[in-house]
Amino acid sequence: MYIEMSNEQIHGIIQDSLIGYNYLQEISLAKRADLMHAIADSIDALGEELITTAQAESALPIPRLQGEKQRTINQWRSYANAVRKGVYSEARIDKGDGASKADIRKYNKGLGPVAVFGASNFPFAFSTAGGDTASAIGAGCSVVFKEHPGHPKTSQIMAKAIVDGLVKFGAPAEVFGYISGSSNAVGEQLVVHPIIKAVAFTGSFRGGKALFDLGTQRNEPIPVFAEMGSVNPVLALPQYLEQNLTAFASQYISSLTLGVGQFCTNPGLLLAIKGESLDQFKLLLAQEIAKVTDAVMLHAGIAKAYSEAKSHLSNQSDVALLGDGISTEESRAVAAVYGTSATTFLGNSLLGEEIFGPTGLVVECADSEEMALVLGKLGGQLTITFAATAEDVAQNKNLFTLAQEKCGRLLFNGMPTGVEVVYGMQHGGPYPSTTDSRFTSVGPDAVKRFLRPLSFQNWPNEFLPEELQNENPLKIERIVDNQRTVE
Template sequence: MDRTQNDIDYVVKQADTGFQFLQKTDVTERAELMYAIAAEIEGLGEILIETAHLETALPLGRLQGEKARTVNQWRLYADAVRTGLYSEARIDRDPNGQFDLRKYNKGLGPVVVFGASNFPFAFSTAGGDTASAIGAGCSVIVKAHPAHLKTSQLMADAIDRAVSMYGASNGVFSHVVSDSFDTGQQLVRHSCVKAVAFTGSFHGGKALFDLGQSRPDPIPVFAEMGSVNPVFLLPDYLANNFEAFAKQYISSLLLGVGQFCTNPGVLVSVGGEQLDYLKAELKKELQAATTGKMLHAGILESYNRLKEQMIQYDAVRILEEGQNNEAQDFAQPLLVETEASQVLANPKLLEEVFGPFGLIISCADLNEMKQVMEQLEGQITITFAASTHDIRECQNLFALAQDRCGRLLFQGMPTGVEVQYAMQHGGPFPATTDARFTSVGPDAVKRFLRPFSFQNWPNEFLPKELQDGNPLQIDRLVNQRWTKA
């Protein structure tokens, strides 16, 4: 369904009114709204799970877990907002009365959120982008993902109920349903929109970013655009763990039919007898694994196309194919292999194939592994399957990795993202458009804030976060000292 310019203008003007409403709330009041939204989502019955299952083919158990994660996100972010952590209140007063400066963070303005296809709850209509924007004091306009419109509407209705019961302006949250790319472009171009959040492909995210930058008044577009999340398997660890590692790697590679932004799509190791043992185990594990249905036909088409492109390269050899289920929307997993020298000559081999696809890169030695690391573009994660001995031997490799990702793992696998304060879900371009921020965890709120300073203002007209007496009892930096006084 196409939206006219008048439709879009009305929605955005409403969102601007919602933003003005939120600007009159303090951190405690916004947290209460977020708790109310969490309660409405939690109260959604089996129809939510069943609808999402029918629209996405995600297993019922996975959807139950994702619903719980979504509810917990709203509450965790509300707890963080309530403490005043993101207000970052600062007060500097000259004892002789020469100046009185007070600064805090306030919302940017209306935020457009593009729903993601692979997480219909946690990264879509009522996902972390929406929660963090409202926590920052920004109204939200969600453009629903066309792959799960009924699920999106159920979530939107839950948010609307909470907003209404709270007594907030209708424009605090808006839900736009359209299958037109033009609708999204109109939203990003609108002068009242002040930020954008997106999770999806590089093509889509980069197009939105460029659009945001081309406006007369450029706005931030926080886009998460994909990553191959390489795993570097080091010699000492490989020698002692190849059987267990093979199970772990294949399990992570196939999790969610490979449709996670943290899917470990590249495995890098030094060639030789130990790697040959590992390949044999990987083949065995893949042969025993079952295939799965992808989220929708468009993702399957893209997966098959990119997979075919990859195996057309002479340097790429098929190691093992998973079970081939020819039913509609089912993906066939694939493991391929090549040499580091080929990757160094053709960086396109390191491009993402979104789905259950793994590329094994064999290096001549640790120096060639270092060259592969240097070839990498920005990643969301990099994992080291390593022992403490490996760490001591490869300090330069670890140092290089820190410049190329947002989260560095020691052992384990990158799939399974904890929603915590210390989580960093983002990385250098092209993984995301701004490596300074995360889209998971309470710190996601920071994306939608800007610092604002008052000078010599009467106390009664200041926001509560900055008033004398600290009525909200939040931590503040007063004359260079943290205090609640």
């Protein structure tokens, strides 16, 4: 249940976040990394109450939640290790000569207190102690977290673990602030508050765009890093489709319905070229989805939105149901696959909108040129997948080139509903999938979002940040007088 906070309470928490921010700015990178490991230890120590509470609030299965808890712990540790190495300091030193040439040194520092909004579909990994919180603290920024209404008890358990980890380490509890409230005004107050210097959000386009607009319209505009969803098109090219009909149909339906379709990387759109192989493939899709039993979604609001979106899709002209899943209860989400032509898709912009749930749309294209037109009509995506052979790609380089302009992660076979927490991961894409395609919200590079460069000119060595001091006490990689070195 929500704890309604007054405006005065919210202001006080935001004001206190400066205490946490100043602390993080004063400690070394090594100590900041140790702090992050301490928080990971505190989360790791949480028992079955966390899992059972999250299961009750989200309807997610126990094994999924256990895996997500471990992913959350691993995020804190991997981000901490990257911070310790000075990966994101990007220290640059141009030594002066004491006469005509100035001594100029630059590094990256935290922006300031960051507002983080919890996500509904990952109660651990993208919520209270998720990657946004971990990467902001890794950047040296305190966090003011806004509880998600879908899993408040889970959030409160995780928030206590974070604060316990801070206190045990000897850090001020104000490094992490926690806000709750049932109205949009609470989130708005958080974003427009002058102490907040950046925002992180994962959720709907409507919610993310509203926060982005608030952030940019402030007297002092701030960056709002919003991940707002994607239809994640799969391009099934002819040679691959012909060679992998049965396996690919099973793979696609499994990915489409994984987690009741409640992933931001859910492959909601499949493009293919008409012909005998596609005709067979659509029949196989119908057979595969007929095996899928309905399921409970994260919360009633998402279930209602899914039902309405699916109904809206089915009522569009020249959109046909190819197959649907097993229905046992009216309140549960039933999987479905629909089909339409590229001509219809190109003439109806509603068909390119995300349906958050286990429903996909197959778009039948006359040829690769028409497939390019469909792909070109789409906005920015988190992912685009080529179900293709190497020869397919070689024969359709125009699609390969176009896809690189449209997404943040480009897959060659496989399915996009698996996001590795590694340096090479890009979880972010061109608008409207996110508000800033230059950054990722998954992997250690997520830390980059909350940093800004600061240059020091002619400062005595003892006043410089450790990253920029002559003796390099942190032993991190630096560029000194245009030479990359670890001194």
